[in-house]
Amino acid sequence: MLEEDMDDQWLQTVAMEFNIPITCYLTPFNSDPPHHFINKFRLRWFSPIVEVKLCGHATLAAAHTLFTSGLVDSDIIEFVTLSGILTAKRSSSVPKNGKGQESYYIELNLPNIPIAQFNSSEATMISNALGVDHATVIDIKTTAANDLLVVLPSARHVVDAQPKFETIQNCATRGIIITGIAPPESEFDFYSRFFYPKLGFNEDSVCGSGHCALARHWCNQLGKCDFVAYSASMRGGVVKVHVDEQEQRVLLQGKACTVMEGTLLL
Structure with missing residues (x-):
């Protein structure tokens, strides 16, 4: 979900209404014309009752949504979050089941938690x-x-x-x-x-x-x-x-698929 003029109370209320483990919100970091493609976003995560500092599952979903929507023109997206700058990298896509659908892994670069x-x-x-x-x-x-x-x-x-x-x-x-x-x-x-x-x-x-x-x-x-x-x-x-010991980062790879699209009326 794109976060624009919604304040924190609305963000939390929507997350409570959805009542799923985490609802995430995206804001284009720089949406001013003439830039059509944006590869950097603010990202926030809310459980039904509180904002959280890090969520990998919802970050994977956010990256998948951006990659499949045509809003980005790169295989790497940057997210500005409460846990610092996180990145999502798309692997090379390959045909799936011979039906022309794309299948790829998304690699998340997340902080190491001591x-x-x-x-x-x-x-x-x-x-x-x-x-x-x-x-x-x-x-x-x-x-x-x-x-x-x-x-x-x-x-x-x-x-x-x-x-x-x-x-x-x-x-x-x-x-x-x-x-x-x-x-x-x-x-x-x-x-x-x-x-x-x-x-x-x-x-x-x-x-x-x-x-x-x-x-x-x-x-x-x-x-x-x-x-x-x-x-x-x-x-x-x-x-x-994968543990990157030199950079003290953790790289997670997974796949995602879109199961539902809709419009939220506020």
């Missing part, structure tokens, strides 16, 4: 909130985004977790990310799920900002910088992850 050790004395309370046995919690870390990152023994433990969202909402942190190593026979490196009831939704389907913290953890654990990750929510999703 992680640190968490006070383990609260591990029992956290495991209860997640509906997992205390003994299965391998490690707990805190992220610079004020989330907890809870490491479980396996992908199966991630899938089987039964979170108690009311308890999670009462935790001091913003939300909880759980993760576990993927099965050796799978095509993935790790699984994860993301619980954010304080933001107005219980579980995110595929959380890009969460992977900005997960990338650092699994880079340290597995000793590599490239991953294929699986978000084990009900909808599920695959994310390609």
